[in-house]
Amino acid sequence: MGYSKPEQFTSDEGYFYLIIKQQLQHLNWFGKSDMQLFLYEGHTDFVFLNLLAQYGLVMSFFIILILLLLISRLIAVSNMMKDSFGKLLTVGGIAVITIELIYNIGMNFGYLPLTGMPLPFISYGLMPTLIHAIVIGVVLSAYRQKDLQFNIHS
Incomplete structure (x- = not known):
């Protein structure tokens, strides 16, 4: 209920949505926001x-651009695959990174419910960083063997 009606649950579930709303109202293009609020799990x-509040909209657009370039490069790698299993691995890696990116940005703008979804390669923590490194490693391994075709039925 805090997601749909945060004003009614200011001390419980709606608290974070109200903080997000207040933080987004005080954004600047290049610098620190006028208002500094305590944001739990800000790292x-x-x-x-937090990057929006500290460095402005330009830095956030830059981060989104870099992550979108990574996703577009992964899509280009996926199109180069001849092996269907390698293509499936690559598409799975694209799905993991894209879904986490879209959900985290939607969650930070208050459009989606709050969950523990990290921003790929930016959020602090061992497990998200390790999972993203494994995903990129699997994609690079599949790309390295892109010219090989396996014929099981011969």
Whole structure:
């Protein structure tokens, strides 16, 4: 209920949504926001909102651009695959990174419910960083063997 009606639950579930709303109202293009609020998990789940508040909209657009370039490069690698299993691995890696990126940004803007979804390669923490490194490693391994075709039925 805090997601749909945060004003009615100011001390419980709606608290974070109200903080997000207040933080987004005081954004600047290049610098620190006028208002500094305490944001729990500001280095992990809400790192995008903290970067918006500290460095402005330009830095946030730059971060989104870099992550979108990574996703577009992964899509280009996926199109180069001849092996269907390698293509599936690559598409799975694209899905993991894209879903986490979209959900984290939507969550930080208050459009999606709050969960523990990290921003790929930006959020602090061992497990998200390790998972993203494994995903990129699997994609690079599949790309390295892109010219090989396996014929099981011969």
